[in-house]
Amino acid sequence: MVKWFTAILGYYLFRLPGAILGFLLGSFIDNLNSSGGGARTIFRDISRQQVSPADFELNLISLCSIVIKADGNVTQRELDYVRQYFVSTYGKEKANAIFRTFNEINKNREISAQRICTYLNQRTRYEVRLQLLHFLFSIAKADGSVSxxxxxxxxxIAGYLRVALRDFESIKAMFIKSADNAYKILEIDKSATNEELKKAYRTMAKKYHPDRVNTQDEAIKKGAEEKFKQVQKAYEEIQAERGIG
Structure with missing residues (x-):
């Protein structure tokens, strides 16, 4: 427990008064950790402000709007996909409330991708921002293709979110088929050895594991599960191609 570590450290630095203060501080940290749940820690919470669910959902749909309008051709299929996804994820009542708020804000000001991403960078972990990109690609492909x-x-948007280019290309490969697609998803070259392949799979499986997302947002959770399946599928595809188990 943290309280014993801080008590010992306090005693080493300031003897008995330091031990008492260290124990109290450690107890405070332990209480915060236990109330935070799961993998969350006080150190993460101190270093990164948490975005509220309402703010996250609003920013998510704002980024969706930017992507849908990107090609200048807003299709009904894309709009239906967004609405259906939000309804299935959040429920009809909550989804309608999100859309109403979005429409009101959208009337009064222009949506800035850079401003939204700057806000999210300060309040979300890298793994969550990867899921955001996955969700945006799924929106773009709702009409059958990604322009x-x-x-x-x-x-x-990936640049604004400070997502590495290799991670962007990996997620892109999950939606846009091309030569050596499975290798792109695992972020390796086709010339990689079998050992390098296994190492890449372990790395990607760890990076994209749903447990790493640590969010209460259902849309992002679903994206994490889907992306994790894509990594597994890519690995199995290369295994079959090479005849290895």
């Missing part, structure tokens, strides 16, 4: 305009816009 170059939409790809460019999502790449721009």
């Amino acid at each position: 170059q305009f939409e790809i460019d816009k999502i790449r721009e």
Whole structure:
């Protein structure tokens, strides 16, 4: 427990008064950790402000709007996909409330991807921002294909979210099929050895594991599960191609 560590450290530095203060401080940290749940820690909470669910949902739908408008052709299928996804994820009543708030804000000011991403960077973990990109690609593909305009816009958003280019290309490969697609998802070259393949899979499986997201937002949770399945599928595809088990 943290309280015993801080008590010992306090005693080493300031003897008995330091031990008492250290114990009290450690107890405070332990209480915060136990009330936070799961993998959350006081150190993470101190270093990163948490975005409220309402704010996150509003920013999520705002980014959706930017991507949908990217090619200048807003299709009904894309709009239906967004609404259906929000309804299935949050429930009809909550989804309608999100859309109403979004429409009111959208009337009064222009949506800035950079401003939204700056806000999210300060309040979300990297793994959550990866899921955001996955969700935006799924929105773009709702009408059956992803246009170059939409790809460019999502790449721009990825830059604002400080997502590494290799991670962007990996997520992109999950939606846009091309040569050596499975290798792109695992972020390795086709010339990689079997040992390098296994190492890449372990790395990607750890990076994209749903437990790493640590969020209460259902849309992001679903995206994490889907992306994790894509990593597994890519690995199995290369295994079959190479005849390894």
